[in-house]
Amino acid sequence: MxxxxxxxxxxxxxxxxxxxxxxxxxxxxxxxxxxxxxxxxxxxxxxxxxxxxxxxxxxxxxxxxxxxxxxxxxxxxxxxxxxxxxxxxFSIMLALSAGDIPSVMEARMALELGLVTMAAEKITDDQLELLEALLTSMSDHKEDYLDIDREFHRTIAFSANNPILEGSIDPLLNMFDETLNQISLTDRDHSVTLQEHRTIFEALKKRDPIAAASSMYLHLNHVRAKVLKKLNES
The missing domain is CATH 1.10.10.10 (Winged helix-like DNA-binding domain superfamily/Winged helix DNA-binding domain)
Incomplete structure (x- = not known):
């Protein structure tokens, strides 16, 4: 049988x-x-x-x-x-979390929301000029703007002028970039990203920490939603 x-x-x-x-x-x-x-x-x-x-x-x-x-x-x-x-x-903990994409996303959100709030209080006119120049460059590069995007976030992080937190942003952004490379996120919307960055910039220019945190949250949460959607599809 x-x-x-x-x-x-x-x-x-x-x-x-x-x-x-x-x-x-x-x-x-x-x-x-x-x-x-x-x-x-x-x-x-x-x-x-x-x-x-x-x-x-x-x-x-x-x-x-x-x-x-x-x-x-x-x-x-x-x-x-x-x-x-x-x-x-922090680098060791990040290394131990390699591959845990949701945790990497949440760590970036937690760190950058705090940094942008402090940046709204401390950012200099020179740093605002640099952010504005980066936005112009991002507007001109519709296909290849990831390095500009990264520098925009780094500039905000360093505008918070906190040496303890500054040492965390680069390894976290590096890990985030590695994450995106692994999952081949291709559905990037240049116009939406550019507008979200401009909203963050305007809040910083007004020295408004609440608006800065809110606009940064909306931007990073949008990115997180796309990444998690891509993960669920794979």
Whole structure:
């Protein structure tokens, strides 16, 4: 008698999940004390054998760690943990959250909402001029404006003039860019993005922290909705 075969349902293993596990394992070398800031990591060949992963997966994980400032890759010398990583717990926490896209989005929103509020109180006329110039440049570059977009947000962050928070914005924006690259977000609306940035700028120009926070929230929440929609479709 032939036994009816059951249909099994399983989720496919995503490559970024494997890279995230590699990130966790490499960070574990640091947090467990097996290696220290400034120490050299094993070679790529040794790491692929130790972790049982392919070289492309390993390189994806190393690129994420390098982007966040956790490691440094030196030509012909190898890969090292950054010397000052002990003073960058935010980078480590961010590295451990690699691949957790909703958490990355929420962390960016939390940080930037606070920064734009402080920026509204502290921003200088020179920084406002720079933001206005960036808006003009963004208007002129309808296809390739992501670097301009990033610089707009960085300028606001540094306008808050808080050295404690300044060290967090770059690794977070780097991780956000890496996230968008992984999910291939293509439905970018230049006109909407430009208008949202102009609204943020006008609030900063008026030195209105409440309006600045509100306009930044609307912008980042719009981005978050698009990213989460893309994730649900994949």
């Amino acid at each position: 032939e036994v009816e075969k059951k249909e099994l349902r399983m989720k496919s293993v995503k490559r970024q999940t494997m890279a995230k596990q590699v990130v966790d394992q490499i960070i574990e070398l640091l947090t467990s004390g097996q290696l220290n800031p400034g120490d050299k990591l094993p070679t790529e060949s040794e790491l692929t054998e130790l972790l049982y992963v392919s070289r492309p997966v390993l390189r994806e994980a190393l690129s994420s760690l390098e982007t966040m400032g956790v490691i440094q890759r030196k030509t012909r010398e190898g890969t090292y943990f950054a010397n000052k990583i002990g003073s960058k717990p």
